[in-house]
Amino acid sequence: MFDFSIATSWIHQMLTSVMPEGLAIFIECVVIGVCIVAMYAILAIALIYMERKICAFFQCRLGPNRVGPYGLLQVFCDVFKMLTKEIFNPKGADQFLYNLAPFMVLIASFLTFACLPMNMGMEVLDFNVGIFFLLSASSIGVVGILLAGWSSNNKFSLIGAMRSGAQIISYELSVGMSILTMVVLTGTMQISEIVAGQADGWLLFKGHIPAIIAFLIYIVAGNAECNRGPFDLPEAESELTAGYHTEYSGMHFGFYYLAEYLNLFIVAAVAATVFLGGWMPFHVAGLDGFNTVMDYIPGFVWFFAKAFFVVFLMMWMRWSFPRLRIDQILKLEWKYLVPLSMLNLILMTLVVAYGLHF
Numbered sequence: 617m618f619d620f621s622i623a624t625s626w627i628h629q630m631l632t633s634v635m636p637e638g639l640a641i642f643i644e645c646v647v648i649g650v651c652i653v654a655m656y657a658i659l660a661i662a663l664i665y666m667e668r669k670i671c672a673f674f675q676c677r678l679g680p681n682r683v684g685p686y687g688l689l690q691v692f693c694d695v696f697k698m699l700t701k702e703i704f705n706p707k708g709a710d711q712f713l714y715n716l717a718p719f720m721v722l723i724a725s726f727l728t729f730a731c732l733p734m735n736m737g738m739e740v741l742d743f744n745v746g747i748f749f750l751l752s753a754s755s756i757g758v759v760g761i762l763l764a765g766w767s768s769n770n771k772f773s774l775i776g777a778m779r780s781g782a783q784i785i786s787y788e789l790s791v792g793m794s795i796l797t798m799v800v801l802t803g804t805m806q807i808s809e810i811v812a813g814q815a816d817g818w819l820l821f822k823g824h825i826p827a828i829i830a831f832l833i834y835i836v837a838g839n840a841e842c843n844r845g846p847f848d849l850p851e852a853e854s855e856l857t858a859g860y861h862t863e864y865s866g867m868h869f870g871f872y873y874l875a876e877y878l879n880l881f882i883v884a885a886v887a888a889t890v891f892l893g894g895w896m897p898f899h900v901a902g903l904d905g906f907n908t909v910m911d912y913i914p915g916f917v918w919f920f921a922k923a924f925f926v927v928f929l930m931m932w933m934r935w936s937f938p939r940l941r942i943d944q945i946l947k948l949e950w951k952y953l954v955p956l957s958m959l960n961l962i963l964m965t966l967v968v969a970y971g972l973h974f
Contacts, residue, residue, distance in 0.1 A: 620708030621737030622672040663877040674935040703866035713767035718871035720760030727753035735915035746807040758784045784947045790837035793957035797830040797964045811894035818845035818893040826964040836881035845934040895919040
């Protein structure tokens with residue numbers, strides 16, 4: 617498995633040999649930022665196309681098939697249309713907060729995206745408290761949603777924002793405790809070490825029943841965190857038009873649209889990293905030839921394959937269940953998922969304490 621830290625160290629040494637270290641670090645930060653933005657856009661386009669095709673499959677339709685081969689250019693046309701649409705500010709809105717809110721949502725997803733290790737040595741941020749930072753950074757997005765609803769001077773946007781805030785803050789508990797269950801199993805909060813600890817088996821299989829329960833809770837709660845069906849009450853079209861971003865147009869609306877799909881990918885990528893080994897290949901004990909073949913597949917291929925598999929599971933959930941009422945959504949979290957997550961955390965602690973895991 618190729619270690620990208622070798623390449624990054626060589627690039628850093630080459631830059632510092634011809635310029636001051638501060639300037640070299642600045643150039644590296646700019647390049648990394650551009651790469652993240654480019655990957656952000658590419659993933660959003662791929663996920664939007666994937667969503668449309670999967671939605672069509674579940675509804676016995678064809679999906680986009682007119683613009684370009686297999687409808688591949690349809691998303692690009694939609695992006696171009698959004699870029700050319702006028703950005704207007706509603707009368708009576710708080711202009712500063714109204715314009716700030718979309719960037720708050722983007723900043724949250726950018727910070728969270730930077731924590732994901734896509735290959736060995738291929739991560740932007742790798743702290744010894746990486747899980748804590750990831751959960752903290754992801755929680756910033758709810759501030760942008762609440763600001764959007766309040767600053768728009770629209771009662772329907774405000775209702776959508778309040779629904780979304782209540783839902784996201786509630787389901788963050790289940791997401792956090794599901795990940796904390798895996799932290800108890802691995803004994804570390806550093807994301808790279810969590811992945812490295814899965815070289816001999818993914819945590820989903822090493823952790824017995826508690827790991828499987830944590831994974832299922834995480835998938836349900838992660839779907840709710842992204843405001844996706846059947847948990848999309850904040851954007852209930854029949855009641856609130858578009859919810860908290862009703863008053864946004866042009867790329868301001870596009871930022872929310874992009875953030876929704878990138879948050880979907882981030883939730884799936886965190887699940888792939890924590891439960892399914894991240895960039896680690898699939899190994900079977902005793903099958904050395906099979907394991908050697910699996911090692912030839914690059915780590916970033918494993919990472920994206922696992923992440924898109926979890927994305928498919930979440931899209932499957934969205935297009936299979938009807939929308940829940942807001943009271944049902946909160947009841948599911950506070951009366952079922954939170955107590956189950958707490959019991960599962962205690963169960964995992966007992967499994968680790970008595971050495972019952974693989």
